[in-house]
Amino acid sequence: MNNRLKRFLRYNDYLFYKAHSRVFEESNSLICLLFHTLFTDETESRLRSRYPQSKLQLDDLCFIIEFYLDHGFNFTSPDGIISGLDPEKNHVLLTFDDGYYCNSLTLPILKHYNVPATFFISADNVENGKAFWWDIIYRERVSQNVSEAEIYRECVAVKKMPPVQIDTYITETFGENAFQPQGDLDRPFTPQELKSFSSEPLVSLGNHCRNHTILTKMGRLEIMREIGSAQDFLAGINNEKPGIIAYPYGDFNDQVIQAACDCGLKLGMTVEPGKNHIPLDICSRSALSLKRYIPQVGMDMRIQCELFQSDYSLYNTIRGLYHHFCSDR
Ligand SMILES: [Zn+2]
DSSP states (O other): HHHHHHHHHHHHHHHHHHHHHHHSOOOOEEEEEEEEBSSSHHHTTTTSSSSSOOOHHHHHHHHHHHHHHHTOOEOHHHHHHHHHOTTOOOEEEEEEEEBBBBGGGGGHHHHHHOOOOEEEEHHHHHHHOOOHHHHHHHHHHTTTOOHHHHHHHHHHHTTTTOOHHHHHHHHHOOOOTSSOOTTTTOOOOHHHHHHHTSSSTOOOOOEEEEEEGGGGGGGHHHHHHHHHHHHHHHHHHSSOOSEEEOOOGGGHHHHHHHHHHHHTTTEEEEOOOSSSSSOTTTTTGGGGGGGBBBBOOTTTHHHHHHHHSSOOHHHHHHHHHHHHTTTTO
């Protein structure tokens, strides 16, 4: 879906939301928001040292938190969801995927507003200090003056490979040392840093699999190994296995949900946009396929925050269908 069509659909949704919310009250819900990394400022976002999954900055996170606090939302955690959300309230879950060290920059913000957040960890990257393959491709191709469109196409192709093949592709294409991170902007947490970070009361850890791979391309036993191995790694970090998983790339199906359930997980995060209606039936298919919004640059953040509360969205419907039938998975 191109950006102009996205913007058109979302502004269309916004007009509908404004008209609808004047007459009807939107239903209470759980809104889950997905971030990867946040830049500290404009200068840092221009360094091009990691794949720009988003160019959001820490200030955008502050804006979002303030917006929902001002509108009476409760910021929750996986434990809060599992023990049951108050159906009389609206709730928000902040999530950060992958395990980037720079996510530790959010901690002063979480403390300032006293809101929790959940961090989904790609176990192999943290355990072995490996840079994320998409960042390696991005930084190497940028240095070769390859266009953003070509880099994107290469990443889409690599994403479909099994983990071992991705590692081989990266080292054969960019050299034996390619997995060495360049600095604090692109590196994962070390296990020790993650231990210290996760001991903070406002921080929860979640499973993001061992090798950040597309689970829907695997057999049941392989899926169980991917999820189970990450559970064991995270238990070694903070002495408890998480109850929540974010499926890498948001890819899931019934077999993945069953495997997650068999590994003891109660909640699962996708990247399908939408609000989650409460009360939630924990361990059910809906609890293991929760929708998440990804805040974007290029559209007024206040409008996005308002839209995330909407019960109806043409954009979400079309994006969901697109993801289901047409995406390059
Ligand atoms: Zn991820």
